[in-house]
Amino acid sequence: AGLKPRISVIGTGYLGATHAAAMAELGFDVIGVDTDPAKVDALSAGRVPFHEPGLPELILEHVGSGRLRFTADLADAVATSDVHFICVGTPQRRGSHAANLSYVESATKAVAEAMSHDGLIVGKSTVPVGTAARLRGIITESKPTGIDAPLVWNPEFLREAHAVEDTLRPDRLVFGGTDAKSEAVLREIYAAPIATGTPVISCDLATAELVKVSANAFLATKISFINAISELCEVAGADVSVLADALGHDDRIGRKFLNAGLGFGGGCLPKDIRALMYRANELGATRVVGLMQEVDEINMLQRQRVIDQAIDACGGSVLNRKIAVLGAAFKPDTDDVRDSPALNVAAALHLRGARVLVVDPEASNTAARSFPTLSFADSLDEAVTDADVVLLLTEWPVFVNADPVHLAELATNPIVLDSRNALDSEVWSSAGWEVRPLGGKVVQRQARAYQGVALPA
Ligand code: UDX
Numbered sequence: 434a435g436l437k438p439r440i441s442v443i444g445t446g447y448l449g450a451t452h453a454a455a456m457a458e459l460g461f462d463v464i465g466v467d468t469d470p471a472k473v474d475a476l477s478a479g480r481v482p483f484h485e486p487g488l489p490e491l492i493l494e495h496v497g498s499g500r501l502r503f504t505a506d507l508a509d510a511v512a513t514s515d516v517h518f519i520c521v522g523t524p525q526r527r528g529s530h531a532a533n534l535s536y537v538e539s540a541t542k543a544v545a546e547a548m549s550h551d552g553l554i555v556g557k558s559t560v561p562v563g564t565a566a567r568l569r570g571i572i573t574e575s576k577p578t579g580i581d582a583p584l585v586w587n588p589e590f591l592r593e594a595h596a597v598e599d600t601l602r603p604d605r606l607v608f609g610g611t612d613a614k615s616e617a618v619l620r621e622i623y624a625a626p627i628a629t630g631t632p633v634i635s636c637d638l639a640t641a642e643l644v645k646v647s648a649n650a651f652l653a654t655k656i657s658f659i660n661a662i663s664e665l666c667e668v669a670g671a672d673v674s675v676l677a678d679a680l681g682h683d684d685r686i687g688r689k690f691l692n693a694g695l696g697f698g699g700g701c702l703p704k705d706i707r708a709l710m711y712r713a714n715e716l717g718a719t720r721v722v723g724l725m726q727e728v729d730e731i732n733m734l735q736r737q738r739v740i741d742q743a744i745d746a747c748g749g750s751v752l753n754r755k756i757a758v759l760g761a762a763f764k765p766d767t768d769d770v771r772d773s774p775a776l777n778v779a780a781a782l783h784l785r786g787a788r789v790l791v792v793d794p795e796a797s798n799t800a801a802r803s804f805p806t807l808s809f810a811d812s813l814d815e816a817v818t819d820a821d822v823v824l825l826l827t828e829w830p831v832f833v834n835a836d837p838v839h840l841a842e843l844a845t846n847p848i849v850l851d852s853r854n855a856l857d858s859e860v861w862s863s864a865g866w867e868v869r870p871l872g873g874k875v876v877q878r879q880a881r882a883y884q885g886v887a888l889p890a
Pocket of ligand 1: 589590591592593594649652656689690692693694695696697699700701763764
C-alpha cells in the first residue's frame, strides 16, 4: 500500500493507445502491449498510426518522460505491472451480427497465465452481456495457483476525434463487479476525474457491460429517429434542422445527436447495435431486437436516399457524370473509414458508372486502401472542378467553411447535396448554388445579381 499501482494496457488501438497515454498523464507508470510489432515501434517513437487530435503530443510527452512505454512482450508487461486493462477490439464477426470475442478471450487468458504476483484485471472493451462472467472462469483456469487476479469491468465511452478529453474527463465512470479492494484501486487510478466531480456508478458485471451497449444503442436510436422524421419532413415540406433545434430546447430531449443526414457509421455504433441484437436474441429479449433492427435499417436507407438524390440531380442517370464527393471518413476529425456512410455512397455511385472524385483532408489514404477503385483528389478545388453534382457527405469544417462563390465558378452544375445538413443554405444559394439538404427544403440558387456578395466570415 502507498505505492502507486503500475499499469499495463493490453491492445493499443484507439481505445488502448488513448487509455495508456491518459493514464501516464494522470501520473502512472504505464506499459502498452500490442501483438503488432509495427504498432509498438511506431508508438514507441511517438507516432500514432491513426489521426486523433492531441494524442501524438501526449504520447510523445510521456514516452519522453519515461512514464509510458510500449512492448510486444505481454509476459514482461504483466510481470512489471499491477493493474491490467484489457483494451482489445471486439469487431463484428464475418457473416454474422455477433461480436468476435476471440481477442478479448485470448488477451485475458494470456494476462492470467503471465501473472507472477497479485493484480487486478480490468475489462474496458465493449462486450456482449455475460462475457465478463465467462472471462472470470477463463482467468481461474489459467492463472497460477495462489495468485489473486480478480476481474472487474470498466467500460469506455470515448468518441473518436475527442478520445483524449473523453478519457481524461469522462461524463461518468462505471465500475462493474468490484469488491472493496478493487473499488479502492479503481478510485485511486481515477482520483483526478473523481476529484473534479465525475460520478462513479458501481454495479454488477452485467450492468456495467450493458451500460456501454445501451448508451450506444440509445445514441443510434436518436440519430435514426431524427432521420425517420427527416423523411416525413421532406414529403411534408418541413425543415428537419429547424425542427431539431426546436426539439432540442426541451432538455429532456436535448439537441445533441439530432443531426439528420447520412446517418451513423464508424467502428462502434453499427457493430454495437448488431451485437446487441444478436445477444438479446440469444437471451430471448426480443423487443429490443426489433427496435434495433429498425434503427439499423433506417440508418442504411439514408445512404440509399442520398444515392437516389444524386441520380436525380444528374437527371436520371449518373453514367459518366462527374460527382464530387466531399468526405470519406465516417465523421470529421478522424481518418477512420470503418463502415463509413460517405465511402459507401461514393462506391455505389462509382459502381453505377459515375466519375466519382473523393476528397478528404485526412482519410484519403485509409479510404484508398479499402476502396482501391475509387479516385481521390488532393484538393477541394480539384474535386469540384467540372462536377455535375457535389455531395457533402462528411461535414469537415474545411468543406463547411469553403468559399461557395469560388466553388460555384469551378462546378459545371452548381447543385450541392447537403447530406449532413451542415451548410448555410442562404450563403450557398446566394453564391449560385442549388442546395438540396437531406430532409429539408431545397433552396434554389438565387439570381446571379446576388453572386459575389460579402460572405460572413
Ligand atoms: C461512439 C459513441 O459516441 C462513443 O460514446 C462510443 O464509445 C463509441 O461510439 P464514435 O463512433 O467515435 O463514438 O462517433 P460519434 O461521434 O458518436 O458519431 C457516430 C456516428 O453518428 C458518426 O458517423 C456521425 O456522423 C453520426 N451522427 C452523430 C449523426 O449522423 N448525427 C448526429 O447527430 C450525431
